[in-house]
Amino acid sequence: MTKPRTGQAPPKLTRDEFRVRFYRSYMDPAFDKARDALRSVEEIAWDNYIQGHKAPVIAKAGPGFADPDYDLSLEWREAHERLLAAEVRQKDPATPSRVLLICGSARNDGSCPGEMSKTFRLTQLASEVLAGQGIEVDLLDLSLLISDYDRHIHPCKGCASTAMPLCHWPCSCYPHHGLRMTNDWMNDIYEKWVSAHAVIILTPVYWYQAPSVLKLMMDRLVCADGGNPDPTSTSGKDAEKAKAMENAGWSYPKHLAGRVYGVVVHGDVAGIEGVRRSLSDWLDWMGLIDAGKQSRLDRFIGYYESYAQSHETLDLDDKVQEETRNVARAVANAVRDLRADRLSLPGSDLQDPRPK
Secondary structure, eight states: OOOOOOOOSOOOOOHHHHHHHHHGGGOSGGGGGGHHHHHHHHHHHHHHHHHTOSOOSEEEOOTTSSOTTSEEEHHHHHHHHHHHHHHHHHHOTTSOOEEEEEEOOOOOTTSTTOSOOHHHHHHHHHHHHHHHTTOEEEEEETTHHHHSTTOBOOOOOOHHHHOGGGSBSSOOSOOBGGGTBOOBSHHHHHHHHHHOSEEEEEEEOBTTBOOHHHHHHHHHGGGGBTOBSOGGGGTTTOHHHHHHHHHHOOOOOBTTTTOEEEEEEEESSSOHHHHHHHHHHHHHHTTOEEOOGGGEEEEESSTTOOSTTHHHHHHHOHHHHHHHHHHHHHHHHHHHHHHTTOOOOTTTTSOOSSOO
């Protein structure tokens, strides 16, 4: 039996440390009139923290799961059922074609930047092309993480590296109510990906890399590539049991394979090719199908020019605007071919000798 290695995690907070952290969220004097109520809430929060209340609302898993008697989180079950229904709709030939547009910039005019992103403008160009061809467009604007109240994509905890069956599809790491890791956006995002026949990611370059809002989503999609759709098979997060399952043989199911993709990456100094390649490699790995050369774009907008004038630079760059439209056109064409059984991933019928 492969045993989990332990000894890294620090001890739980002391009572005083917990109290300090709790009240940091309520420093605004507007909460002064509710101090007595907050003291009561803090006592409950402390008790939940000590007892490890991760998923307090549960019910027996029932038929269809490896362990029908396992106490399954109702929040996870709801997300699971939404994904099953979305998959049925996505595979129904009578449904309209649907493309998910992901705006990967962290900037919008609803918070500190005070201005919309160029990425959002490029996303609108792609949306207009797709809508004009009768395709349903679903927008995922990741910049809402900086401007929406209490909206989060919590970090991936790396369960897959302990054992792939410990990484559940959809992710069961969140919410964790005892740690106040709640209001996680990912269940809605999983449903958007499953519902789509194609995905186009549009993003700027931040320090040679994808923006943190985009990378958070990417990391949390690890469960879509090899994840375990039955948390009861590992008794929730039983690492030892998950290791035994992987050692016995794991199929690494690709839950999003067969969808089409396009990528638009822009920058102002450096990094565009590296980010475009990494995004394409990631999507290829998950079994998505690129829509051809015209669907993978990296361009500078205002090379070494003023940030302050960058929107005006985009106004004048009609070529990059048209290239973005071409990404949408290429994806639209590929979706039509995919749904007419004229497009497939070459080699998808071959058995991978190194599944992971």
